[in-house]
Amino acid sequence: MKMSYTRKGPALAAMMSLFGSAGVMAETDAPTGFVMNYYEDAAQGALVEDGAYETVIDRLAARSTDSARRVADQINLCVAYTKTKQLDKATESCDYALAKAGKRVSRNSLLESHTAAQERANAERAIALINRGVLHAVNGETDEARELFELAAGLETRNESAEANLLVLQREIAEKDS
Numbered sequence: 001m002k003m004s005y006t007r008k009g010p011a012l013a014a015m016m017s018l019f020g021s022a023g024v025m026a027e028t029d030a031p032t033g034f035v036m037n038y039y040e041d042a043a044q045g046a047l048v049e050d051g052a053y054e055t056v057i058d059r060l061a062a063r064s065t066d067s068a069r070r071v072a073d074q075i076n077l078c079v080a081y082t083k084t085k086q087l088d089k090a091t092e093s094c095d096y097a098l099a100k101a102g103k104r105v106s107r108n109s110l111l112e113s114h115t116a117a118q119e120r121a122n123a124e125r126a127i128a129l130i131n132r133g134v135l136h137a138v139n140g141e142t143d144e145a146r147e148l149f150e151l152a153a154g155l156e157t158r159n160e161s162a163e164a165n166l167l168v169l170q171r172e173i174a175e176k177d178s
Helices: 045-050 053-061 071-083 087-100 107-111 114-138 142-155 161-177
Strands: 002-007 012-018 024-028 035-039
Touching: 035 045, 035 071, 035 114, 035 161, 045 053, 045 071, 053 071, 071 087, 071 114, 087 114, 114 142, 114 161, 142 161
Parallel strands: none
Antiparallel strands: 002 012, 012 024, 024 035
8 A cells, every 4th residue: 555645735635545446535624624534536536625515415325325335435425414514414424434444345355465455444444533533523522533533543654634633633622721
């Protein structure tokens, strides 16, 4: 698995992860500073990047149950629902992605070495943990958010979103305490 990091403007921190064909992007929410991850080249990711969240929701929610339950779909739905302030639906999508992350078996994963398959599973799970942590944070559940960000950082050290979110969370806690 190879990672490269770039920045696109002050509100978008991009991270490309090459596992399978899906790139993973990280978007910073300007008002809060928390970073959510989404799949750029799968599950309507280009529309997520463009900010067309309602279109993402319409297209992914309209898919049949089986295809709409892919982890990438649910992760991108989680971001779209969060950005449109539909936090209950975001939580539902994120929880589903978290439950299924790293558990799918594909033709490609059968050909991977055990180590590569485990790295892919850890990266997928870390993305779901990061996004779920952001939902806890925006709901004021700082202990839960911190726990999930720390778990994500331990699973996937190349994804800087967890560490970035921990810093934002620490800053918010310090501001409340002062």
